[in-house]
Amino acid sequence: MALTTEERRRLEDKAHELRLLSVDTVAWAGSGHVGGSMSAMDVMTILYHKYMRVDPKDPAKPDRDRFILSKGHVGVGYAPLLADLGYFDKELLREYNHTGSPLGMHLDSNKVRGVEASTGSLGHGLAIGLGMALGARLRGEAWKTFVLLGDGECDEGAVWESAMAAAHFKATNLITVVDRNHCMIDGPTEDVMALEPFADKWRAFGFEVIEADGHDFDALASAIERAMAATDKPVVIIADTIKGCGIDFIAGDYKWHYGGFDAEKLAKAKESLGLYHESRLAKGAER
Amino acid sequence: MGDDELYASRIFLGAALPLLKVLAVDHAGVRKGFAGKSGAVQVSALTGGREAVYGAPKIGAHFVVENGELRFEKGLAEGPDIELEFKSVAALNGFFSGKAMKLPRIRGALAKPGLLVATFKGLLAMSAALGATEPPAAEAERELVVKLYFYLLSSGISQLNKAGHPDVARWVAASPDRVYAWSVEGKPELSAYLRLKAGNSRAARGVYERSKPFFTMSFDSTESALGILMSIDDMVEATKAGRIIMKGAPEYGAAIGEYMMLVGAYAK
Amino acid sequence: MSGLTFTMLDTAKMSTAEIYGQALCGLGEEHPEIVGLSADLAKSTKIGAFGEKFPDRFFNVGIAEQNMFGMAAGLAKAGLVPYVSTFAIFTAMRGLDQVHTDICYQNLDVKMIATHAGLSFGQAGTTHHCTEDIAIMRSMANLTVVVPADGVETANAVRAAYERKGPVYIRINRGFDQVVYDGPDYGFEIGKAVTMRDGTDLTVIACGSTVWRAVEAAAMLEKSDGLKVRVLNMHTIKPIDAEAIERAVRETRRIITVEDHSVVGGLGGAVAEVAAGTGKSFSFKRLGVPDCFSIIGLHEDLLAHYGIDENGIAAAVREMMGKDFEADDDWEDEV
Numbered sequence: 001m002a003l004t005t006e007e008r009r010r011l012e013d014k015a016h017e018l019r020l021l022s023v024d025t026v027a028w029a030g031s032g033h034v035g036g037s038m039s040a041m042d043v044m045t046i047l048y049h050k051y052m053r054v055d056p057k058d059p060a061k062p063d064r065d066r067f068i069l070s071k072g073h074v075g076v077g078y079a080p081l082l083a084d085l086g087y088f089d090k091e092l093l094r095e096y097n098h099t100g101s102p103l104g105m106h107l108d109s110n111k112v113r114g115v116e117a118s119t120g121s122l123g124h125g126l127a128i129g130l131g132m133a134l135g136a137r138l139r140g141e142a143w144k145t146f147v148l149l150g151d152g153e154c155d156e157g158a159v160w161e162s163a164m165a166a167a168h169f170k171a172t173n174l175i176t177v178v179d180r181n182h183c184m185i186d187g188p189t190e191d192v193m194a195l196e197p198f199a200d201k202w203r204a205f206g207f208e209v210i211e212a213d214g215h216d217f218d219a220l221a222s223a224i225e226r227a228m229a230a231t232d233k234p235v236v237i238i239a240d241t242i243k244g245c246g247i248d249f250i251a252g253d254y255k256w257h258y259g260g261f262d263a264e265k266l267a268k269a270k271e272s273l274g275l276y277h278e279s280r281l282a283k284g285a286e287r
Numbered sequence: 288m289g290d291d292e293l294y295a296s297r298i299f300l301g302a303a304l305p306l307l308k309v310l311a312v313d314h315a316g317v318r319k320g321f322a323g324k325s326g327a328v329q330v331s332a333l334t335g336g337r338e339a340v341y342g343a344p345k346i347g348a349h350f351v352v353e354n355g356e357l358r359f360e361k362g363l364a365e366g367p368d369i370e371l372e373f374k375s376v377a378a379l380n381g382f383f384s385g386k387a388m389k390l391p392r393i394r395g396a397l398a399k400p401g402l403l404v405a406t407f408k409g410l411l412a413m414s415a416a417l418g419a420t421e422p423p424a425a426e427a428e429r430e431l432v433v434k435l436y437f438y439l440l441s442s443g444i445s446q447l448n449k450a451g452h453p454d455v456a457r458w459v460a461a462s463p464d465r466v467y468a469w470s471v472e473g474k475p476e477l478s479a480y481l482r483l484k485a486g487n488s489r490a491a492r493g494v495y496e497r498s499k500p501f502f503t504m505s506f507d508s509t510e511s512a513l514g515i516l517m518s519i520d521d522m523v524e525a526t527k528a529g530r531i532i533m534k535g536a537p538e539y540g541a542a543i544g545e546y547m548m549l550v551g552a553y554a555k
Numbered sequence: 556m557s558g559l560t561f562t563m564l565d566t567a568k569m570s571t572a573e574i575y576g577q578a579l580c581g582l583g584e585e586h587p588e589i590v591g592l593s594a595d596l597a598k599s600t601k602i603g604a605f606g607e608k609f610p611d612r613f614f615n616v617g618i619a620e621q622n623m624f625g626m627a628a629g630l631a632k633a634g635l636v637p638y639v640s641t642f643a644i645f646t647a648m649r650g651l652d653q654v655h656t657d658i659c660y661q662n663l664d665v666k667m668i669a670t671h672a673g674l675s676f677g678q679a680g681t682t683h684h685c686t687e688d689i690a691i692m693r694s695m696a697n698l699t700v701v702v703p704a705d706g707v708e709t710a711n712a713v714r715a716a717y718e719r720k721g722p723v724y725i726r727i728n729r730g731f732d733q734v735v736y737d738g739p740d741y742g743f744e745i746g747k748a749v750t751m752r753d754g755t756d757l758t759v760i761a762c763g764s765t766v767w768r769a770v771e772a773a774a775m776l777e778k779s780d781g782l783k784v785r786v787l788n789m790h791t792i793k794p795i796d797a798e799a800i801e802r803a804v805r806e807t808r809r810i811i812t813v814e815d816h817s818v819v820g821g822l823g824g825a826v827a828e829v830a831a832g833t834g835k836s837f838s839f840k841r842l843g844v845p846d847c848f849s850i851i852g853l854h855e856d857l858l859a860h861y862g863i864d865e866n867g868i869a870a871a872v873r874e875m876m877g878k879d880f881e882a883d884d885d886w887e888d889e890v
Contacts (some may be wrong), residue, residue, distance in 0.1 A: 062634075109661055116632065121656050127622045128657055131629020131637075138590065138612065139634065158653075161622035169614070305890035359890035442888045463756055463782060463876045485877075490888040497835075499755050499806030501783070535755070536783065 003221050007050070008284050011217045015045040016277040019246055021080035021093070023261060023269045029076060029096035031260030032105070035250060036150060037077025039181040039214065039241035044069075044081055046220050047146055047177075051228070056086040059113045065143050066116045066132050070125020071150035071179060073258075075107040078115075087114035123156030125149060126176065130166050133174035144228060146175045152184030155193050160205065166234045167206025175227045176207070176236040179214065181243040183254035199238055207236045214239030215280075218287065246276035290450075293340060295553045296332065296376045297450045299383040300348040302442035302490075303417075303554060304330055306435050307350065307409045308357040310416075313431045317412050320405035322355045326368035328406050330391075332379040333372070346376065352402060369395040369403050384555055385414060417554070422513040429509035430477055436516045437469045437479035441490040443550030444481055444543075448488040455546055460486040465501035467543055470494070472507050472532075502535035504543060518551075575668075575727070576604030578710035579638060582717055583609055589717070590630055592616060592639045594623045600670045601730060602640040620645045624653035624665075631663035636717065642676070643669035643726055647688035658722045659695045666716040666723045672702075673764065673815030674849050674857040675728035681848045690820025692724045693793045699723045699745060700793040702814075702822075704766035705735040708790060711743040719745060726763065728815075729854070733767040735788075748796040754783030757872055758803035758810050762789050762822050764854075765813040765842075765863055772868035784872060792825055800829040804837045811871050813842040813863050838875055842867065 003011070019041050026032040044067075048054070052065040069078050076096065083090045095101040102111035106120030117128045129147035136143055153159060166174055178198075186192050195201070199209045210226060212219040220239065227235035243257070244250035247269045250259070261269055310317040331347025338344050349364040350357050371391040373379040381387030396403050416432045417439070423429050447455040468480040480495040481488060506512035511530035514520030522544065525531045533540040583589045583605055591613040597603035606613035616623045620641055627637040639646075646654065646669040658665045669688060676683045692700050699719055703709040709727050716723040741749065751766065752773050761769040766788045773784040785807055787799055803810055810830060812823040823841030830837060842863050849857060858864040862871070 066632075117628070118656065118661050121652055123621070124625050124653060124657055127625020127653065128629040128632065130622070131626035131631075132633045133629070134614065134626070135590075135630045135633025135635050138630075145629075158621040158625065161616075161619035162625065165616050165619065165622050165626070168617075301888065301890075308890065361887070442890075445888045461781070463780070465756065487886045488888075489886050492889050498808040501755050 001221075001225065003218055005284075008217055008287075009281070011046055011049060012277065012280050012284060014049055015042050016273065016280075018045060018077075018080050018084060019273050020270060021084065021090075022077045023247070023266060023273070025076045025080055025093045025096050026259075027261045027266050028094045031258065032076035032096075033073045033258050034076065034247075034261075035183065035244040035253070035256040035258070036071060036179065036181065037074040038244045038246055038250075040071070040074055040077055040148060040179045041081075042215050042217065042241075043148060043177055043179065043220060043239050044078065046217055046224065048081060048085065050221065051224055052146065053143070054085075054114075056082075056114065059087060063141055063143050066129070066145045068117050068119065068125040068129045068132075068145070068147045069107070069115075070119050070129070070147050071122065071153055072106045072119030072125070075103070075105055079103055079107060079112070082112070082114040085114070088112065122150065122153040123158035126159055126162035126166070129174055129176075130162050130169070130171055133166075133171045134169060136173055137171075144173050144175060146177065149176065149178045150184075151178055151180045151182065151189055151195060151198070152192070154178065154195060154198075163202065163205040163207065170232075171234050172230045172232070174234050175224070176234065178236060178238050179241055180238050181214075181241040183243040183252075183257065185254070185257050187254055202236045202238070206233060208233045209236055209238060211238045211240065214241035215245060217284075246273045248272040248275075290340060291553070292337075292376055292380060294447055294450050294452050295380040295384070296346065297446040298443045298550060298553050299380060300330065300346070301446040301449075302439050302550070303383060303413070304348055305350075305359045305442070306413055306438060307406075308359060309431075309434060309438065310409050310412050311355070311357045313434070314409075314412050317405070317409045318355070320408040321352055321357065321402075324352050324399070324402045324405055325354055326399050326402045327351045327364050327366075328369040328371075328402060329364050329367035330371045330379070331363060331373065332376045333374060335375055337376065341376070345372075347372075352405075367395070368399050369393070369406060371406075385418060420517065421519065422510055422517065426509060429513060430474065433471060433509050433512045433516070434477045434479075436512075437477060438490075438492055439554065440547045440550050441469065441479040441481045443554065444546045445488040445490040447546070447549065447553075448483075448486075452549075455549070456486070458542060458546075459483050459488050466495045466498070467539075468495055468500040468503040470503055470505045471509055471512050472505055474509070477509075500535070502533070502539045502543065504540065505532045505534055506530060507532065573601065573604070573730075574706035575709040575713055575730075576601040578713045579605045580608050582714060583612070586636065586717065587612075588635045590614065590635045590637050592623050592627055592630075592637055594618055594620050594641045594645065596641050596670075600640040600642070600668065602638065602668065605638070620650040621653050624650040625657050627665045628653065628657035628661065628663055631658075631665050632661075636664050636666065638666045638668060638713075640668040640670060642683060643672035643685035643688045644683060646724070647685060647691045651691065654722075655695055659697045662697045662721050664721065666713075667725065668713070669724060669726045671729050672726045673728065674844065674861075675764065675815065675854045677852050677854045677857050680851045684849055686815070686817045686844045686849065687820075688726060689792055689814065689816050689822060690824065692726075693820075693825060697721055698793065699791070700726070701745065701791050702726045702762040703790055704761075704763060704788050705732045706730070707734070707736040707739055708743060711739050712745075712790070715743065715745050728764055731854075732764060735767050735770070743790070746791045746794045746796060748799040749788040749790065750799075751786040751788050752784065754785040755807050756783045756809070757875060758785040758787060758807045759813060759868060759872065760787045760789050760800070760803070760810060760822065760826055761813045762792065764815050764858070765868075768858070768863070768865040769813055769868055771865040772872065775865065775869055776872055780873065782872065782876065789822060789826070792822055795825050795829060797829045800826055801833050804830050804833050804835050808836070809838040809875055811840045811842060811868070811875060813868055815858065815863065816843050817846055818843040819846050838878065840871055840875060842871055
């Protein structure tokens with residue numbers, strides 16, 4: 001179902017709000033994986049604010065939908081989203097990465113309400129998500145499992161083990177999204193370890209592939225809805241994104257996989273995000 | 288069996304005589320006797336025609352008294368203050384076992400009469416304690432007698448081994464590193480033990496701390512202990528009644544019991 | 556064939572792998588949340604019996620161990636209790652990142668049954684041996700590590716694992732073990748060593764396939780040398796029965812550990828850590844694979860080759876008993 005104007009507006013505002021909170025968190029943490037947080041923010045926002053049935057007051061609700069941030073390093077992007085929803089006090093974000101804090105570079109499911117799995121070592125999330133999905137089916141429960149992978153992460157063989165298995169077990173209650181921001185630590189993905197033809201690889205592994213603009217809520221909505229209705233093959237949404245999107249001095253730059261903001265840069269980042277938000281709203285208004 | 292005279296002499300000189308030290312601490316009368324005394328006291332015997340067996344014309348043991356405290360030393364002293372010299376080893380054995388009343392030749396009586404008297408007092412006390420036919424009435428006295436017995440038997444077995452008594456030496460030669468202990472429940476201060484290893488033996492006083500002894504003969508009270516040690520009680524009965532508790536393999540209890548009796552036979 | 560220490564008559568008794576398969580099926584009937592996973596080794600690891608009985612609750616993921624352990628974690632998070640079985644080497648190495656991070660770190664109720672451990676896969680060679688897994692696994696926080704001595708003990712361990720909160724690693728052989736226990740009711744308890752024989756001359760601490768051999772060696776030594784060797788079946792490496800080790804140090808002062816595992820970091824290392832902490836002096840020797848990659852051969856032959864069969868154990872005991880220990884120069888009676 002197409003997004004209404006209000007829905008789209010709400011999502012845009014929320015994503016922008018979370019991006020601001022995320023760069024703040026990066027500043028409070030001293031430094032963080034800002035590039036991947038920015039690129040993934042729209043996907044996470046639409047999942048949590050439109051499609052996933054969760055209750056921040058009851059993180060262990062048995063029939064809740066599960067989300068696994070397999071690219072677990074973007075905790076500085078995910079934690080603000082959870083805090084904003086009410087899983088824990090926003091004030092805690094100020095202590096991000098501080099000694100003894102429950103919030104660290106990679107979010108810990110033992111310590112942070114709302115986090116389903118302690119990821120960080122890449123390549124694990126899809127297997128865990130597949131296990132959850134199969135568990136749900138075995139127990140006759142209807143909840144869905146969403147897994148967000150990074151594209152560089154797809155170098156890991158374990159990802160493809162899980163993909164093969166997901167197709168083999170017809171785990172259609174598992175919805176996979178890849179944050180295809182084309183960058184990794186040592187350079188663009190295609191320079192370091194070429195992934196293309198990426199969509200073909202997923203198809204070859206038995207997935208239905210939906211390619212979507214990862215910063216277009218309408219495209220994402222359409223993709224997610226199709227994925228959630230799948231009955232034959234598991235679906236992977238390859239979300240085409242821009243690393244560090246919204247912040248002009250880091251957008252598209254692989255070197256900003258991880259970085260820090262001093263007061264000056266922080267102000268510049270927020271200013272840039274503001275302009276970005278406006279341009280997004282304008283684009284949306286044209287629809 | 289073997290050279291009984293030799294074995295008996297080792298038990299008297301090596302195991303019995305050193306008990307004077309215990310009496311000098313625990314027995315009020317003996318303690319008073321030695322109080323303030325100093326000097327070296329030697330008990331010896333001439334080997335005469337059996338020098339080849341004993342390896343020297345004279346054998347003996349001595350102790351040094353320093354202000355009432357006794358310290359035993361090996362072998363013969365150079366010019367002891369008091370010496371009880373027996374004409375023969377047989378005479379020494381006879382005296383200590385109480386069979387012969389013949390006194391040894393005594394030297395130094397004029398110079399240190401007090402020391403001599405104290406020594407004899409100690410020997411008499413020892414004889415009384417070990418020669419009793421029933422347990423003393425007072426617990427403190429019973430404790431002393433048990434201690435004397437435990438020390439006598441453990442050192443006695445060790446001395447028999449060192450002397451080459453065929454049965455004992457064979458048993459010790461075959462033994463891996465093991466400790467045999469004697470104790471009374473709740474009274475660790477009365478304990479004694481014997482460590483054996485491939486022919487070597489060492490008797491010691493107190494509780495063996497380094498590990499659990501291979502075998503412990505434990506009595507539930509000083510009365511029970513004396514009942515067995517004085518041959519009043521029956522081993523089987525006592526075991527059944529729990530007066531004696533064998534901790535460790537029972538077949539080893541039998542061996543130890545046998546050697547304890549052997550020491551007793553030489554000492555009496 | 557050289558090296559076989561059992562006859563054809565014994566093989567009927569010795570299909571102890573079946574005992575574990577049956578135990579799991581029994582558990583599966585009582586508890587519907589138990590699921591099974593295998594990486595194309597259902598037949599070899601005997602979890603296939605469970606798979607046949609409960610096909611809907613069994614997942615064969617093919618030759619993909621990392622995915623298997625990750626899936627097990629996900630299934631556990633969904634409220635199920637997964638029993639995951641593959642060869643020890645693949646559990647402890649191929650899938651270790653997943654075992655460590657997905658299962659142990661998140662303290663999930665995943666029960667890992669690692670088979671063909673030690674040198675038991677003899678002829679398959681180093682690629683399939685696993686003489687390092689005890690060292691690796693006992694260093695994982697939150698993980699319980701059990702090395703059962705025979706089929707009956709494996710069944711006990713499988714049942715106990717269900718009751719035990721958190722991840723459990725059970726390490727077994729190919730399934731052809733000597734029978735140590737006649738029945739399951741001898742007092743199996745995770746974390747408590749079983750005293751197979753008592754004694755105070757020396758203690759042999761064994762686990763897994765060396766337990767039977769240690770018991771045989773002790774019987775031999777009592778008969779021929781009159782030695783009283785204490786034998787402890789230390790089936791739980793973690794949490795280890797520190798009290799039993801401390802008692803062995805205190806009461807026997809001589810400890811020999813024996814395991815179908817490297818001498819580095821396994822049972823021997825674990826025992827040494829506890830024993831050294833007592834502050835008491837003791838004589839100590841670790842028997843195991845001597846920090847090398849093994850030759851190939853039948854399991855029994857390999858155990859003999861590396862001195863961890865009953866003859867090797869007996870020889871080590873004799874050697875240690877003969878060594879000087881405490882002050883052996885003073886043999887004067889105390890006077």
